[in-house]
Amino acid sequence: MTIETPVKNRPHRDEAHLAGLNPAQREAAAFGLAAPHGWDADPLLILAGAGSGKTQTLSHRAAHLVLAGVDPRRILLLTFSRRAAEEMTRRAHTICDAALAERGRRRQSVKLPWAGTFHAIGARLLREYAPRLGLEPAFSILDRSDAADLMDVARHDAGLTRRDDPNAKRFPRKDTCLAIYSATVNRQARLVDVLDGYFPWCREHHDDLKRLFADYTARKQDRATLDYDDLLLYWQLVMREPALAAEIGARFDHVLIDEYQDTNGLQAAIISGLKPDGRGVTAVGDDAQAIYGFRAAEVDHILNFPKTFCGTHVVTLEQNYRSSQAILNAANALIGEASRAYAKQLFTERGPGTRPRHVTVMDSAAEARYVVDAVLARRETGVDLKRQGVLFRNGHHANELEIELIARNVPFKKYGGLKFLEAAHVKDFLGLLRWADNPRHEIAAWRTMQLVPGVGPGTARQAVDALTAGNDEIAVLADFRPARADQTAWRAMIDTVAAMVGDTADWPGVLVPAAAWYKTILRERYEAPTTAREADIDDLVRIAERYADVPAFLTELTLDPPQATGDHNDDALLDEDYLILSTVHSAKGQEWDSVHVLHVADGTFPSEFSTKTEAGLEEERRLLYVALTRAKNELQVISPLRYYVPEQPKYGDRHVYGAASRFFTPRVLACFEQVTDKSALPATSGIDAAGKPSADRPSLDLASAARSLWD
DNA sequence: TATTAGATGATTTTT
DNA sequence: TCATCTAATA
Numbered sequence: 001m002t003i004e005t006p007v008k009n010r011p012h013r014d015e016a017h018l019a020g021l022n023p024a025q026r027e028a029a030a031f032g033l034a035a036p037h038g039w040d041a042d043p044l045l046i047l048a049g050a051g052s053g054k055t056q057t058l059s060h061r062a063a064h065l066v067l068a069g070v071d072p073r074r075i076l077l078l079t080f081s082r083r084a085a086e087e088m089t090r091r092a093h094t095i096c097d098a099a100l101a102e103r104g105r106r107r108q109s110v111k112l113p114w115a116g117t118f119h120a121i122g123a124r125l126l127r128e129y130a131p132r133l134g135l136e137p138a139f140s141i142l143d144r145s146d147a148a149d150l151m152d153v154a155r156h157d158a159g160l161t162r163r164d165d166p167n168a169k170r171f172p173r174k175d176t177c178l179a180i181y182s183a184t185v186n187r188q189a190r191l192v193d194v195l196d197g198y199f200p201w202c203r204e205h206h207d208d209l210k211r212l213f214a215d216y217t218a219r220k221q222d223r224a225t226l227d228y229d230d231l232l233l234y235w236q237l238v239m240r241e242p243a244l245a246a247e248i249g250a251r252f253d254h255v256l257i258d259e260y261q262d263t264n265g266l267q268a269a270i271i272s273g274l275k276p277d278g279r280g281v282t283a284v285g286d287d288a289q290a291i292y293g294f295r296a297a298e299v300d301h302i303l304n305f306p307k308t309f310c311g312t313h314v315v316t317l318e319q320n321y322r323s324s325q326a327i328l329n330a331a332n333a334l335i336g337e338a339s340r341a342y343a344k345q346l347f348t349e350r351g352p353g354t355r356p357r358h359v360t361v362m363d364s365a366a367e368a369r370y371v372v373d374a375v376l377a378r379r380e381t382g383v384d385l386k387r388q389g390v391l392f393r394n395g396h397h398a399n400e401l402e403i404e405l406i407a408r409n410v411p412f413k414k415y416g417g418l419k420f421l422e423a424a425h426v427k428d429f430l431g432l433l434r435w436a437d438n439p440r441h442e443i444a445a446w447r448t449m450q451l452v453p454g455v456g457p458g459t460a461r462q463a464v465d466a467l468t469a470g471n472d473e474i475a476v477l478a479d480f481r482p483a484r485a486d487q488t489a490w491r492a493m494i495d496t497v498a499a500m501v502g503d504t505a506d507w508p509g510v511l512v513p514a515a516a517w518y519k520t521i522l523r524e525r526y527e528a529p530t531t532a533r534e535a536d537i538d539d540l541v542r543i544a545e546r547y548a549d550v551p552a553f554l555t556e557l558t559l560d561p562p563q564a565t566g567d568h569n570d571d572a573l574l575d576e577d578y579l580i581l582s583t584v585h586s587a588k589g590q591e592w593d594s595v596h597v598l599h600v601a602d603g604t605f606p607s608e609f610s611t612k613t614e615a616g617l618e619e620e621r622r623l624l625y626v627a628l629t630r631a632k633n634e635l636q637v638i639s640p641l642r643y644y645v646p647e648q649p650k651y652g653d654r655h656v657y658g659a660a661s662r663f664f665t666p667r668v669l670a671c672f673e674q675v676t677d678k679s680a681l682p683a684t685s686g687i688d689a690a691g692k693p694s695a696d697r698p699s700l701d702l703a704s705a706a707r708s709l710w711d
Numbered sequence: 712t713a714t715t716a717g718a719t720g721a722t723t724t725t726t
Numbered sequence: 727t728c729a730t731c732t733a734a735t736a
């Protein structure tokens with residue numbers, strides 16, 4: 001007897017490549033497709049819990065689309081980082097190749113989908129359509145600090161920093177101004193509402209801020225520069241123009257979006273613009289892992305996806321392949337206490353595993369020692385450093401750990417925190433390249449000029465004005481002779497930049513004199529040996545040489561900066577074993593055999609800035625949930641009793657005895673084994689475990705000394 | 712006008 | 727701690 005099934009659901013021998021997926025994953029990967037007969041594309045929402053094989057499923061779907069006959073170039077894959085985009089593209093490629101080989105066909109020629117972050121794809125589309133949008137195609141992209149500097153120039157020029165009345169409140173600093181601006185743009189909200197909701201202490205400056213932002217916007221346009229937010233904002237504006245939206249939307253048959261829970265209003269609007277009825281859209285995400293509220297992301301976009309696009313098919317992935325049951329229990333207990341119920345309950349078929357540990361230590365010094373000991377002990381049992389991860393809420397929470405790791409010769413790589421590109425000398429050199437790339441890039445020019453000894457803000461300002469008056473021809477600077485400046489260095493700067501400007505410049509050959517010029521500046525500037533800094537410049541040059549031209553290099557570097565310290569020269573490190581340190585945000589999508597979470601105390605986790613609102617607190621809970629669910633076999637959460645609070649200036653010691661994290665309720669704690677490090681036990685002498693004399697405790701605690709005899 | 716020293720205040724996570 | 731701003735000096 002045969003059972004009639006609709007053509008599009010009939011299993012097909014060509015689906016062999018989906019064999020490794022579980023039923024839910026397979027359903028998601030193959031939904032609406034009947035290879036090789038084409039596809040039918042109702043909107044698809046995949047709710048994928050932590051460790052449920054999301055990347056696997058999405059890359060299979062991409063591969064399946066291609067095998068079903070979709071042209072890869074008509075697929076748009078939007079991810080959260082470029083690393084994720086590359087990973088998925090690579091996997092999809094492998095799956096396709098294997099499937100084609102199976103069928104005895106030749107490997108397909110390399111056609112790549114459009115894959116990248118919203119920002120990167122936005123930049124690419126905007127450049128392409130620039131002529132039709134009244135945009136300079138060769139626009140430069142301002143990174144955060146360039147944008148802040150431009151904001152600062154506008155801020156000073158508007159006289160907002162003058163303080164006629166010394167008692168008057170100061171105008172917000174450049175970073176705050178930029179943050180307010182960014183929040184307003186990304187939330188698509190009115191300035192008043194953003195100020196009321198997120199920056200109440202700046203409310204009184206509403207009118208000045210409004211004027212400032214208008215000026216900032218005008219300056220960016222004059223200078224052919226776009227900031228990060230513009231990449232989304234402009235793209236979204238394009239999508240509001242029906243003809244253009246239809247044209248761009250028609251270029252893609254399928255739009256796959258990863259981490260949909262972290263999309264903001266602009267991004268959601270872009271998707272709606274591309275595919276108004278949602279046909280061809282696949283969104284993947286997990287509402288329990290929404291952690292980018294501060295970037296105006298709203299969980300509602302994923303929750304309301306089925307309402308926004310009617311006819312949405314929803315697939316839920318609940319089987320976790322990553323963590324042991326014991327770790328999953330802890331994570332489930334934590335998220336189970338959220339004020340909002342999450343739709344999924346993760347389960348695993350892996351064994352129970354060892355219970356996660358909750359370790360109490362004295363302070364961050366003890367924490368650092370404890371973690372290094374634990375990491376090295378794991379390595380002894382055969383868990384390589386690379387299979388271990390140390391996670392924390394803020395970049396600086398790992399500072400002491402870094403010192404300890406260096407002292408004990410443990411190699412590591414840190415994600416988040418101070419980045420390669422933020423080092424002053426790296427910024428200087430990039431500024432030079434940015435100026436050459438876009439002679440109208442006021443900030444880059446101004447910064448670069450001040451590198452010349454004897455040139456300060458005033459002189460640089462005048463030179464920039466002269467440059468603008470002279471139609472941005474570098475040559476006009478030759479007539480501008482700054483009185484106090486080192487004339488040789490000034491002349492050399494002009495020659496260096498002039499040689500780099502224009503299409504005729506010999507790339508990457510021009511990098512050599514540019515680096516040479518900057519190195520002379522470096523040596524004059526710093527008395528200490530500059531070899532380390534010079535090596536960084538050489539690294540930068542080596543990276544730059546891999547790109548076709550300056551704009552390509554700068555765009556890549558701005559949109560996808562090296563994530564880790566040491567990332568830029570990772571070729572040398574590649575086969576070595578090293579420990580990963582990462583902020584929880586940067587750890588999204590990653591996993592390790594053994595995970596150590598630092599500094600879990602009230603005030604840091606949850607962060608004290610987030611505890612004022614319910615939404616903020618819930619986001620912190622999800623952040624901790626993300627941290628816990630990174631672990632496969634072993635998990636340790638470390639809580640210092642006493643920690644450093646830079647925000648609270650106190651006389652003398654700024655350490656504070658903090659409360660335990662409010663997330664560790666009895667029900668959550670029950671999933672953990674309690675461990676107390678010896679540093680956190682009552683001291684048995686006048687010297688506490690940190691090695692410093694402690695004045696605030698009795699020099700001898702007879703009771704615990706007596707007890708410890710029996711330990 | 713450039714540079715330095717000292718005072719003052721603040722916030723974290725990232726494209 | 728760090729960035730920013732002001733005042734003093736060259």
